[in-house]
Amino acid sequence: MSEKFSNNSRSGPTVTESVDRLLRLARLFGVDRRELAVRTRLHLPCYADGAGAVSYWEAASVVISNALRLRKDQWAVRDLVPRREYALSELEFRQIGDDAGRVFDSLHYLRNARRGSLNFALVDKDTGAPLTLCSASPLEWKRVADQVVQQFGVPQAAVWDVSRVYSFDGAPPNAVSYLLARVRKFLQKRGDVELLTTVVDPNLGFTGSSYLASNWQLWMTVRARPYLYYRGRYMSLRQMWAAFPSVRSIDELCALDRKARRSQVELRDSLIFCCRIRGATERVLPEHQHRILR
Template identity: 40%
Template sequence: MHFRNISESLAKELCRSLHYLGTYREGSMDFGLFMPGDDLPTAYCSVSGIGFDSRRSGLARMLQVEERQIAVVSRSYTSPLAPRNTVSYLLARVRKALRGRPGGYEVMATAVDSNLGFTGASYAAAGWKLVTKRAVPKYRYIDGNFMADRQVFSSFGTLRSDLLRSALGAAYAESSCGLKPRLIFGVMI
């Protein structure tokens, strides 16, 4: 497989069509693994600076680095037809690509949503460590579509349920069942 940067336009299309959130994280660095002769990656990964959710969780404090030193794997996707160990290989290549890059990244981190069946096995296989588990208080839905807290806050300026219900009425809903914690993995670059 061939590793390379991918264009923002391709990354946006991949996120829109293949990633469960359906959105691209602006300002990301985007990487892919390509099979010989393929125009689309077998696996891709977007890496961003620390964001809204990570700031709220105190991730930099837990990892004992400054926020600007954390590169977050914010989106990834791997084809079901990908060879075994594709994800851990992609993560190792991204890690190597970030070494010595402007920006001074020291740590890579990601959040794995165990409520969606993700376990973090590929991160563990790539040498990442489970840093912490973070409670997921609720999922939010607008017009029946899941929206991450970042998206809700960006669109409506609040995460307060009462204000969202008041503004959106029946279009706003929240999960009502108990959720498993989000798994936070990290690795030194």
């Protein structure tokens, strides 16, 4: 939980402390506490004011509603949910198909698979069930692509983006970094990809440690865009444009539709991690990391 979230009362627990206590409800609902924490962090800004204040009861409502939905989402892919913990030696790297879409559409916090992507996973050698998954596709984010071209000389056509990563609770601790390393080797054989990028949102508790462990480096940041909610549920820009083709911005949708709402609290910048497909990925010092404005 971002430290920017606090409650108005100077006595008693902060919202961060209250949410940490509320997340203990994960066990009662039979859901993974880590996944519930991410979904809670994503939805709390819907109720926070500009100073980041959220009432205890609003926080409780967010935790409970997300626990209920997560339980429903887990049930939708119950045949894929692992029943035990795995060692890395029990898994093998594969390119997969429909199972990736099912997992990302149900369990990833953004809840929508990136269509047209290549999907990869570490799977159970015996059953083929995925434990840790990711998807990659040509980079479409023009502002990031322009900065990569200008600062690092890599053409956009040679840059791919890791847009989704998900790891089940039964996967080994180093599964994500190992999967990313295998994806890098896979793309080396293609010959047309020079660089991988990905976006890490620190507002959701992510740090990028799995990327750093597999030859990635922090190259730039992007000014945070407000989160958008529709009927109280997070909506990505892709989902907004698909549902409202004539709308150009979050603020425009919020002005047109009372069921739409944007976050008011200041959010931390997104982190752009990059990885060279061949050779070591150079470290970019903080003073040389550009901040991209949206």
